[in-house]
Amino acid sequence: MVAKRFIAIALILLMMGWFSGCCSPLPSDSHAVNLFPQHRDWWCWAATTEMVSDYYGHRVQQCDSANFVHGTPPNCCTGCIGNCPGWGWEWGATIIDIQNNWTHWDFTYQHDASALSWVDVKKTLSKQSNCRKSPIQAVWWWYDGMGMRTSGHVITITGYSEIRLTTLNMDLVFYNNPAPMDCSLNALNQCQQAATGGAAVLATYESFKQSGNRKWEDSFYQFKHTGP
Amino acid sequence: MNRAKSTAIMMGALILSFLIFPMGGSSADQMADPKEAIRISNEALANYIQYGLTEKNAAAFGFKNLEDAKAAHIGQPYPVRIIDLSAVKDYQPGSGAKKMLRDPGIMWFPVMVGDTFRTKIEMVRIDDQWKPGEFGDTLKAKEVWAVGTQTKAIAEAKGMRDGYTSYIVHAPSLLATFFYLQSDDKEFLIPAMVNPERYGMDNGKVYSADEALRILKRFAKDIKPGTIR
Secondary structure (H helix, E strand, O other): OHHHHHHHHHHHHHHHHHHHOOOOOOOEEEOOOOOOOOOOOOOHHHHHHHHHHHHOOOOOOHHHHHHHHHOOOOOOOOOOOOOOOOOOOOOOEOHHHHHHHHHHOOEEEEEEOOOOOHHHHHHHHOOOOOOOOOOEEEEEEEEOOOOOEEEEEEEEEEEEEEEEOOOOEEEEEEEEEOOOOOEEEOOOOOEEEOOOOOEEEEEEHHHHHEEOOEEEEEEEEEEEEOOO | OOHHHHHHHHHHHHHHHHHHHHHOOOOOOOOOOHHHHHHHHHHHHHHHHHHHOOOOOOHHHOOOOHHHHHOOEEOOOEEEEEOOHHHHHOOOOOOOOHHHOEOOOEEEEEEEEOOEEEEEEEEEEEOOEEEEEEEEOHHHHHHHHHHHOOHHHHHHHOOOOOOOEEEEEEEHHHOEEEEEEEEOOEEEEEEOOOOHHHHOOOOOOOEEHHHHHHHHHHHHOOOOOOEEO
């Protein structure tokens, strides 16, 4: 009798633990991630880092990321003045650069060298208990006709919506694209702040993962600031 | 939007497709079935607006408000072509753009309210079927749209009256977008991008394909493959 009662209590506790550990995303969820346009052509990675770090209350400016990764190039932190004619495209990044940059600014993160499944997209973005409650820094890679990677671009996924109706099944992702940049040249060939930059975009999960010769193949998520 | 209005717009778009695709090139590789892409784009637009837009985010997608978005319809679509970074790097002056163009299976549709451009929606060919792609990205789309409205007049001015091919051409690694016009003996690239000044170009200005590709090649040589920007 005592043994049966003990087993029953143990089972109940086990089930409580099981259910309390589950992430059960709602059909839609999103994060209020500010859209920071990239200041240079090749700073998408720095701009999305700024978006995500700002979301966690420890904003890392794009020029600070670029200075860390590239060793303080001249005129980097001057907003839209200075080295605009170069457009900054010597200041791109690699996946390792992005990893090191997060670590340098006292963030831990999860990196997958792949897209996230739709289930993981929901679990990652959902703000429900036991979900990851995290925006996603997603990297698209473009491929040429020979199947070689040509260049990458980073965007920040901020939300999702799962539509399940009798006549419609649709999985949507919402994202902040840091391009186009918010610096431009005026009629006098001087660098200046453009009226605006960046873009809000939505797409089906299927087309976000692959569209034409562009594929989602790297993901950073589950960020945590560990510094002071 | 009521059903009658929606049907009228869809019929209009279908008629438009018959008018533009012979003009804009009608080869089989251009698209599997333009009517299907247009039909799906109408459905996709309605679904995106109904399930993706809110009063709060409508402005970020180029609309005045949610009511404005509900009045949206698609306009004249354009097929998209890609130019690879490696192709630009290897470009031989005088060899032209035609053989560099790759079909990524993307159709670009302007989203209009009345006669006014709001944003764009893309249809993507996946497993040989047209499916909804990106919706939004309004700043870049505005530049494309603005130049797109001029291409017919440009083609006529260049003596391309007897039919010509027209594509939107992206060079993703160079962040460059053009309209491409081609007839038997002529090829032109017309910049339609944000910040064309990075290449010393002007949006809407007509460049021979060779001239534009020579300029891009100068910049492409410094871009390392596999870099994230």
